[in-house]
Amino acid sequence: MSSKSIQIVAFNNPYPANFGGAIDMFYKIKALTQLGVKIDLHVFYDDRANFEELETLCETIYRYKRQKHIAKHFSFLPFSVKTRQSQLLVDRLKANAAPIFIESLRCCGMLINANFKQNVAVRNHNIEHNYSWGLSKSETHPLRKLAHYIEGKKQKKFEAILNKADLLFNISYSEHAYFSKTYNPKSVFLPAFQGYKSITSKPGRGEYALYHGDLTTADxxxxxxxxxxxxxxxxxxxxxxxxxxxKSLLELIQKYNTISFVKVTEQEELTKLIENAHINTLYSFQESGTKLKVFTALFNGRHCILNKNMVDDAKILSVCEVAETKKAYQNAVRELISKQFSLTEERKVALANYKDIENAKIIVENLL
Incomplete structure (x- = not known):
């Protein structure tokens, strides 16, 4: 077992692990703990205030309530950064000799004026300005559309702060290529943490296709x-x-007899839907290297159709049906409707890179 320590700065409460960034953060913490790494966790949070599960994994947890006053939109800094600044955080980090692991550019405001003696790494969850501009394109409300666009402009300018880090851990191949080329610190490809230890996909056939997600987000x-x-x-x-x-989606769904909505509030409910579906459908209008619902579908579900905005791992794409247009998507569905599912060696190989413990070792070897 390791006697190493790390300080992690999280942009949101990693628990419950029910959205992409939280999933990556939570299972990273869990894997590092399993390797014997002692974790001091610093968390910026809004309304996600349940820390009980994390308290069993971390040595200490420091909480920082985000200050989301409307005036912070008028800063030269991105709103996502300006609302995550804390001198108390900086003081606590400096008082501890352990290396610092920053989750996302959103937490890098601490690097503006502070110089740290210990090594500092940044986990890039996205190319943040591309993510914000993607939200802007998908958004229909004029004011929110403008806000996302301006946020992206600020994030692109602020991104140069990454040169003050010692190490960059990048979540996808395309983003790894971008950060390696654009910034000076050593870049390391660190695949997504997702919590699955084995593939549980059921053989045979299901009776429906499934799409799931947070339907309050524009994309x-x-x-x-x-x-x-x-x-x-x-x-x-x-x-x-x-x-x-x-309401707009409900009105659209009600027009068609073969399309329905199921409300899910617990992960177990969603997992059952994924397991029993014949086809898991995934699609995004935002170019972002890795969306973690891909792994939920492949570890638990049968057939999978997606477009390339969902993931940029060629091995993952090779075990899915890839469809970019309506016609191509319909053709893929028609092809899979009568096709029995059986787990292939190709899927096993494609998912082999996504083992949390092995990926936690990458952090230990490069930062601790």
């Missing part, structure tokens, strides 16, 4: 609307699952 809502246009012409049921259903 997921737009993707759900796209998939409705795909399935409205097909004689195969589509189930859309989420914790909230916007």
């Amino acid at each position: 997921n809502l737009k993707s759900a609307q796209f998939l409705i246009t795909v399935f409205k012409d097909l004689d195969f049921p589509l189930v859309i699952a989420g914790s909230n259903l916007p």
